[in-house]
Amino acid sequence: MKDNEQGFMQSVGNCFDKAAEFTNWPPGILAQIKACNAVYSIKFPIRRDNGQIEVIEAYRAQHSQHKTPSKGGIRFAAEVNQDEVVALASLMTYKCAIANVPFGGGKGGIKIDPKRYSVDELERITRRYTAELVRKNFIGPGIDVPAPDYGTGAREMAWMADTYQGLHPGEINALGAVTGKPLAQGGVRGRKEATGLGVFYGLQEICRMPAVMERIGLAPGIAGKKVVVQGLGNVGYHAAKYLQHAGAIIVAIAEYEGAIYNEDGLDVDAVVAHRNATRSILSFPSARHFHKSTDALEYPCDILIPAALEMVITAGNAHRIPAKIIAEAANGPVSSAADEILARKGTLVVPDIYLNAGGVTVSYFEWLKNLSHVRYGRIEKRFTEHMNNRMLEQMEELTGKQIGTNARQSILHGANEIDLVYSGLEETMIAGAREIMDAWEAHPAIPDMRTAAFVVAINKVATAYSELGIFP
Ligand SMILES: NC(=O)C1=CN([C@@H]2O[C@H](COP(=O)(O)OP(=O)(O)OC[C@H]3O[C@@H](n4cnc5c(N)ncnc54)[C@H](OP(=O)(O)O)[C@@H]3O)[C@@H](O)[C@H]2O)C=CC1
Numbered sequence: 001m002k003d004n005e006q007g008f009m010q011s012v013g014n015c016f017d018k019a020a021e022f023t024n025w026p027p028g029i030l031a032q033i034k035a036c037n038a039v040y041s042i043k044f045p046i047r048r049d050n051g052q053i054e055v056i057e058a059y060r061a062q063h064s065q066h067k068t069p070s071k072g073g074i075r076f077a078a079e080v081n082q083d084e085v086v087a088l089a090s091l092m093t094y095k096c097a098i099a100n101v102p103f104g105g106g107k108g109g110i111k112i113d114p115k116r117y118s119v120d121e122l123e124r125i126t127r128r129y130t131a132e133l134v135r136k137n138f139i140g141p142g143i144d145v146p147a148p149d150y151g152t153g154a155r156e157m158a159w160m161a162d163t164y165q166g167l168h169p170g171e172i173n174a175l176g177a178v179t180g181k182p183l184a185q186g187g188v189r190g191r192k193e194a195t196g197l198g199v200f201y202g203l204q205e206i207c208r209m210p211a212v213m214e215r216i217g218l219a220p221g222i223a224g225k226k227v228v229v230q231g232l233g234n235v236g237y238h239a240a241k242y243l244q245h246a247g248a249i250i251v252a253i254a255e256y257e258g259a260i261y262n263e264d265g266l267d268v269d270a271v272v273a274h275r276n277a278t279r280s281i282l283s284f285p286s287a288r289h290f291h292k293s294t295d296a297l298e299y300p301c302d303i304l305i306p307a308a309l310e311m312v313i314t315a316g317n318a319h320r321i322p323a324k325i326i327a328e329a330a331n332g333p334v335s336s337a338a339d340e341i342l343a344r345k346g347t348l349v350v351p352d353i354y355l356n357a358g359g360v361t362v363s364y365f366e367w368l369k370n371l372s373h374v375r376y377g378r379i380e381k382r383f384t385e386h387m388n389n390r391m392l393e394q395m396e397e398l399t400g401k402q403i404g405t406n407a408r409q410s411i412l413h414g415a416n417e418i419d420l421v422y423s424g425l426e427e428t429m430i431a432g433a434r435e436i437m438d439a440w441e442a443h444p445a446i447p448d449m450r451t452a453a454f455v456v457a458i459n460k461v462a463t464a465y466s467e468l469g470i471f472p
């Protein structure tokens, strides 16, 4: 936390309470939605490469189980603590509801700076953590399904899935216990870029809405928009790359070590290659360099994308942020106090519980693939192509004209896995934006898009709880 505000968990709670006032659910149902159902707090030893024993602190929170499994990523970061994991798990509940994926909300975290550990040590930590989750029934394809988050990726998910499988010999759906796995370990095409691509689809849809764009004083469309990105990890990199491809100008990129700025645009892939080669973005050619990374949040731009950690925009700096749109690629980057300042300024904050739902959406597709044991498109691809071919032949015969090679190829094409994953992701992001904007329009007193998104989520989760009743 960067000022005297309340912490992250309280900030999420404030957002919930603000939205709850725009719903008609009884206080008991609202209290059940807001509460975190279960948290497993673990300490376990690992042996470091030098032979010393270190005790590791870790968590897994299951915020809701109105739909099972609970779902959410595993974070490796030095700042991990129980409140953070619980707050992140609660965001997963609302996110899954908005994205219409049939999961409760979960999140896990291991309190380590992964850069301080060797690959072997990280593997031992990840496998032991997974075994601890198994021991307490906190993981399983129908119980709780982890995925990548900050500081983790496909490699860690492969270790988790392998550990789970090893401890459940013969469990046919074991691969569905973890998503975000490498392709060869039961992953799905498109999961790696899913969150960043979802951020792009979401922004594209919002920028297509004439009334919204007029209200914030921007021309419709992505092309030509000036964008600042904080955090060039998995989510930030992919969001920046797709936006750049659609014609946006990435004017600044901020990382731990500082920020770089070029009004004419930075080539995202070139910046990543430079950082990989030099371990810093700071000496990137033809850019101005700034050592204070957080200043980048205040650079002039149309769209600011915080894609690192929570609570970076607070009451302390919100009034200095010039962006017209703040696109929450990270979880919780804008505090509830900052929300109020930004709403008064007319800044559109596109909330995390909608905008970064691409990851869990494609995780859902991966989970379905693991349960169905078949790659998307495998069954129908050739059949579609043969049908399309027969139709083309008929058209050519009837018209006496030949269709050109490129048009023929694209009409013939039967969908493969990546086509279907991208299509499902785009549909989810478009539908989510429209549902939230409709809720906002229906209640003009709703102050901001986050509150509208929470209203949508609360209504869905409350409907599930009230229909389920209470056991016993
Ligand atoms: N991965 C996913 O599918 C999803 C992730 N998210 C959220 O997106 C955010 C980013 O996650 P993800 O991209 O996966 O994580 P990564 O670990 O891949 O990337 C995070 C990046 O942010 C950088 N960073 C950290 N702190 C700062 C800072 N103070 N200023 C600038 N840059 C910083 C890191 O730098 P360095 O390289 O030096 O460590 C790293 O490059 C998190 O909030 C996460 O919860 C949300 C939905 C799904």
Ligand SMILES: O=C(O)CCC(=O)C(=O)O
Pocket: 071, 072, 073, 074, 095, 145, 146, 147, 148, 149, 179, 180, 331, 356, 357, 359, 360, 361, 363
């Ligand atoms: O893919 C998932 O299941 C969860 C991703 C995640 O942790 C998040 O959306 O914050």
